[in-house]
Amino acid sequence: MSVGSLLILPGDGIGPEVMAEVRRIIDWYGEKRDLSFDVSEDLVGGAAYDKHGTPLADETMEKAQEVDAVLLGAVGGPKYDDLDFSVKPERGLLRLRKEMDLFANLRPAQCFDALADFSSLKKDVIAGLDIMIVRELTSGIYFGEPRGIFEEGNERVGVNTQRYTESEIDRVARSAFELAMKRGKKLCSMEKANVMESGILWREVVTEVAKDYPEVELSHMYADAGGMQLARWPKQFDVIVTDNLFGDLLSDVAAMLTGSLGMLPSASLGTPMANERPKALYEPVHGSAPDIAGQGKANPIACILSFAMALRYSFDLGDEADRLEAAIETVLAEGKRTADLLGEEGVTPVTTTEMGDAILAALDASL
Ligand code: IPM
Ligand code: MG
Secondary structure (H helix, E strand, C coil): CEEEEEEEEEECCCHHHHHHHHHHHHHHHHHHHCCEEEEEECCCCHHHHHHHCCCCCHHHHHHHHHCCEEEEEECCCHHHCCCCHHHCHHHHHHHHHHHCCCCEEEEEEECCHHHHHHCCCCHHHHCCCEEEEEEECCCHHHCEEEEEEEEECCEEEEEEECCCCHHHHHHHHHHHHHHHHHCCCEEEEEECCCCCHHHHHHHHHHHHHHCCCCCCEEEEEEHHHHHHHHHHCHHHCCEEEECHHHHHHHHHHHHHHCCCHHHCEEEEECCCCCCCCCCEEEEECCCCCHHHCCCCCCCCHHHHHHHHHHHHHCCCCHHHHHHHHHHHHHHHHCCCCCHHHCCCCCCCCCCHHHHHHHHHHHHHHCC
């Protein structure tokens, strides 16, 4: 049975290696579960720049608009540091987000039982942690105008603009409330209404949207205090909704609480999930890790979990997503560790491919 179409963009650094493992998982679903995906592959980031002189070719952008889901590895690397800002690898990713209008970025921070010792926080603070950050992804200071570096008198001034319309806040808030309804029915909204007008409006709109979700317990926090609370007692949170820049920072903090950046997936969705299939892009939270690229050391789990999110949110295959996540839990419980997860004594790391092998074996065992 064909489930739908998938565009794979491995990107740079460890992207291609971790994506190779995802492809094996996709093949497994075709062979063993009769769920086949119409997969195409293309370039993004530095890899696209090398071939086309741009981090995202127009053709690739068009393909991304047509498929049911895009799966991206990672972009960037030191080789591209000196490129002009407009063609940096990151611009390829930002163009995808903006033109696909992927305004809701879901970043789960979940602590796997077998890895609770990896956190820099005490085990009881972190064990069982399961929070979801919903980051606004297509507006705010990342895209606001005016922006640029301008001459002013006898010096230059760097300008970026934080800007949010009511409808932009409304739609991301709704996505977060919908998610909270499916989870623990708790939502914390973070901004800086104490110093920013955009924060005042954010708080007002979120409070207004809350009226449509009376079952969800809504709280507000200044984003700096939110960062502090995340480090102090993260389990107080269920879903967090915040703007693009605060979400960038807070999701890195939340990710590292779990001790393993190589484990965390993300989904960027275009329309509220209660409605029809949203445009969607799935990617690991980690970057391209150029220092270990090409050495078989990378952890493919974040990218594989991103595919699990695609199964859940784009293809309505929640049971199969559960199966894949359970297979990963099994493999971790067996003690399999890639190099990023070392720390326990006497454990030899497995390679990227060996981790893939182990997950495929656990999937076989699940049948
Ligand atoms: C992220 C990254 C990106 C961002 C970069 C690579 C453009 O940090 O996805 O969190 O700042 O959004
Ligand atoms: Mg980031």
